[in-house]
Amino acid sequence: MPRLVGCAALEYMIGANSAFMLYYGMTHGAAKLVEAFGTEDQKKRYMKKMFAGEWGGTMLLTEPEAGSDVGALTASAVKNPDGTYSIKGSKIFISAGEHDLCENIIHPVLARIEGAPAGTRGISLFLVPKYHVKDDGSLGEFNHVVCTGLEHKMGIHGNATASLSLGEKGDCIGTLLGEENKGMPEMFRMMNEARAFVGMQGFAVASAPICMPWNTPGPGSREDISWPEKMPRPKM
Numbered sequence: 001m002p003r004l005v006g007c008a009a010l011e012y013m014i015g016a017n018s019a020f021m022l023y024y025g026m027t028h029g030a031a032k033l034v035e036a037f038g039t040e041d042q043k044k045r046y047m048k049k050m051f052a053g054e055w056g057g058t059m060l061l062t063e064p065e066a067g068s069d070v071g072a073l074t075a076s077a078v079k080n081p082d083g084t085y086s087i088k089g090s091k092i093f094i095s096a097g098e099h100d101l102c103e104n105i106i107h108p109v110l111a112r113i114e115g116a117p118a119g120t121r122g123i124s125l126f127l128v129p130k131y132h133v134k135d136d137g138s139l140g141e142f143n144h145v146v147c148t149g150l151e152h153k154m155g156i157h158g159n160a161t162a163s164l165s166l167g168e169k170g171d172c173i174g175t176l177l178g179e180e181n182k183g184m185p186e187m188f189r190m191m192n193e194a195r196a197f198v199g200m201q202g203f204a205v206a207s208a209p210i211c212m213p214w215n216t217p218g219p220g221s222r223e224d225i226s227w228p229e230k231m232p233r234p235k236m
């Protein structure tokens, strides 16, 4: 769908339920990351089901000691002989981080490969599915992405903002997305989309009080032909 038409549709859906639409927003952003930086195998394995909304997506940056200062993160990635990585660490505040609305969740995760430089220069991006995906596209074993709690927030209770533990009680396997140590600039592709999405959220929530009476039959609705006269007009 063209972006412009998509935004018009999003205005209605986010206006109706911004918390629920975060599940869509996170999934779309994560799928765009796979589209931009994924290998042919990663695209084939994950992308279509994410764009179709069959699987969810997230972004895993924040840790208890690494919020604004992402470069301080301690999640680690150790390369395995088959080219995959064993991921270990704790992430917090993860929007749409754990739920059973769909059968799998694909997590883009920031972690540091053993021996990589300190700070943001040494961060890489990995794709970590909640359940392994077999070559034929079917689901395999649990990948040890464990939800350790849900954040208590003042709002957006309709979205599960989760704390996640990776690889604490069993092997959590990820594949490198993009290039080693280029995780930050790559992740910014999704974060920039997330920023635009936040703007869209503000606009949609603000226009909801106008859209609702417009679409609800009765006085003030689009069927009420005297409606334009009832509109408050700015004084010139």
Ligand SMILES: Cc1cc2nc3c(=O)[nH]c(=O)nc-3n(C[C@H](O)[C@H](O)[C@H](O)COP(=O)(O)OP(=O)(O)OC[C@H]3O[C@@H](n4cnc5c(N)ncnc54)[C@H](O)[C@@H]3O)c2cc1C
Pocket (backbone or CB within 6 Å): 058, 059, 060, 061, 062, 066, 067, 068, 069, 092, 093, 094, 095, 096, 153, 161
């Ligand atoms: C509802 C919600 C959903 C979220 N979803 C996700 C998600 O999906 N994935 C994810 O990875 N993270 C997510 N986050 C986490 C978010 O990215 C972090 O909250 C953010 O990065 C800030 O980190 P922090 O909360 O640790 O605050 P801190 O970094 O501790 O900052 C606290 C305060 O100190 C200020 N501050 C920090 N550093 C400096 C400095 N050097 N100089 C001056 N002032 C400074 C900040 O501006 C802020 O006011 C989410 C957060 C919320 C609230």
